[in-house]
Amino acid sequence: MSEGFKIEIVNPDKSFLSKENVSEVVVPAFEGEMGILKDHISIISFLKPGIIKVFTGSEEENFYVEDGIVEFKDNSLSILTSSVFNLKNSDKKHITNSIEEAEKELSKKEIDDQKKFLLNSKVEVLKSLNIN
Amino acid sequence: MASLDDLKKRISSVKSTQKITKAMKMVAASKLRRAQENAEKGRPYSDKMNKIILNLSNSISDKENSPKLLAGSGEDKVHLCIVMTSDRGLCGGFNTNIIKKAKSYFKKILEEEKILKIITVGSKGYDQLKRAYKDNIIEKISFKESKYVNYFDADKVGKIIIDEFEKKEFDVCVIFYNQFKNVITQIPQEQQIIPLKNSDSEKNSSEDNYEFEPEEDEILSNLLPKNISTQIFKAMLENSASEQGSRMSAMDNATRNAGEMVDKLTIQYNRSRQAAITKELIEIISGAESL
Secondary structure, three states: OOOOOEEEEEEOOOOOEEEEEEEEEEEEEEEEEEEEEEOOOOOOEEEOOEEEEEEEEOOEEEEEEEEEEEEOOOOEEEEEOOOOOOEEHOOHHHHHHHHHHHHHHHHHOOOOOHHHHHHHHHHEEEEEEHHH | OHHHHHHHHHHHHHHHHOOOOOOOOHHHHHHHHHHHHHHHHHHHHHHHHHHHHHHHHHOOOOOOHHHHHHHOOOOOOEEEEEEEOOOOOOOOOOHHHHHHHHHHHHHHHHHOOOOOEEEEOOOHHHHHEEEEEEOOOEEEEOOOOOOOOOOOHHHHHHHHHHHHHEEEEEEEEEEEEEEOOOOEEEEEEEEEEEEOOOOOOHHHOEEEEEOOEEHHHHHHHHHHHHHHHHHHHHHHHHHHHHHHHHHHHHHHHHHHHHHHHHHHHHHHHHHHHHHHHHHHHHHHHHHHHHO
């Protein structure tokens, strides 16, 4: 028996990441960050903008996601998202643009609370990325 | 009988047509490879999405109050049909097959005296449908500008559908597209996306208990609109692969036919040239004899 579990990140165009033997994954679930270890109970949840952290042994990989859903079942974690990128190859200009767009969206009056919340967290996460 | 010059002209014109069809075939073949790859890469996403929704909808306890996108509006009066075709022609029976399938569905709907609404995606579909169903078409969408199929476009179509649904403009939504099986075979499909149809075979396999965070309803109401876009995106990917496949085989046929025609014309050309020579010889000989 292996010590870890399987993770798969899929976006509409392709399978973004597929990895066996992952020891821990932290996902930005809608109601707060959620750490998933092996033999976690089956769960479905959806994501808000944030960072997915994937730990394999001592290695750590970080991905930025904007939205998506996670499903964990039988020690296999699937993350479906339409926008994801690896923090290693992130592009400062792109991030700055996204922040501007989100802020523009925020300044509109007719948005509802949920959207506001999502956009706020998006801006927050992206800004923290830009500082690093 | 055509003169030698005419034959020569015809041969060269058929030859240049053959060159064009051959080039189109090559282009389609290389595009097909990419489109096919994309279609295959896109499958895991839509499959997973379907599975999760299936799991969710099975575990919803209160079926009565489940989101409308899943259960439908409870009526069956207005049908919205999304007909997805290509933007370009010269691809064999590709567009015609979809239209044929869609038209037989339209007929059924109209015979049952239900209201029909159509959205066409891709300009060829609009061209073929506008004559018979002009009043039923409520929107035409075309992605001529975008070079490759992308999720952003699919999302746009999905949003239109959801907007219309929320305005209670229709009860049932069906999409028509070609499923890519292989280069020679494309199967026209009709798929109902609102209300969502569960395939019964998979029902039993998913009796696991899930934990949900937040509540089922909330997840579902977030997920279902996404699922619509995903299904549209899947249809678009399948469609683009089918289009290239269909074009490739159509152009292959055309090239072959042109080749046959060139052969036939060349034989005819040679024969009539020979006939002209013989005729001249006879004239010279009989002229010499009479001297």
